[in-house]
Amino acid sequence: MKIIIKGLKENDFIIDKNDSLARKLAMLIEGHTTIGVKSALRKYGYTEQRYYQLLKAYQEGGALALIDKKSGSEKQPVRTKEVVNQIIRLRFLDPFASTEVISQKLNQIGHKVSIRSVERTITEYGLQKKHMF
Numbered sequence: 232m233k234i235i236i237k238g239l240k241e242n243d244f245i246i247d248k249n250d251s252l253a254r255k256l257a258m259l260i261e262g263h264t265t266i267g268v269k270s271a272l273r274k275y276g277y278t279e280q281r282y283y284q285l286l287k288a289y290q291e292g293g294a295l296a297l298i299d300k301k302s303g304s305e306k307q308p309v310r311t312k313e314v315v316n317q318i319i320r321l322r323f324l325d326p327f328a329s330t331e332v333i334s335q336k337l338n339q340i341g342h343k344v345s346i347r348s349v350e351r352t353i354t355e356y357g358l359q360k361k362h363m364f
Contacts, residue, residue: 234247252297254275255289256294256297258275259285263286285297310344314348317337318337318352319356321333330350330353334349
């Protein structure tokens with residue numbers, strides 16, 4: 232879908248609705264200069280609170296501040312593919328080793344991994360100890 236900014240005569244400016252940076256910038260420009268904030272909010276589908284957050288971001292950092300940030304944590308995951316493989320390997324080598332022992336062995340070889348991460352991996356891969364009655 233497209234967003235149209237009405238121009239003089241037949242000089243409309245068309246913005247793709249999927250272009251979030253252009254949408255945000257167009258909303259701020261129209262809201263501030265031509266159609267007003269309330270009309271811009273209806274046209275672009277933002278809340279008033281979000282409009283003013285974006286306006287502040289733009290005033291402080293320009294258009295680059297309006298670019299969507301990558302979602303999620305910026306930290307590197309602890310349970311990399313290699314760590315998961317090592318947990319599985321250690322579990323198969325010693326099925327009776329506790330999660331504390333597996334975590335300690337991984338830490339000794341340079342993988343900083345918590346006991347909880349080992350527990351999560353074991354649970355996700357169904358490697359819990361089988362209890363015999």
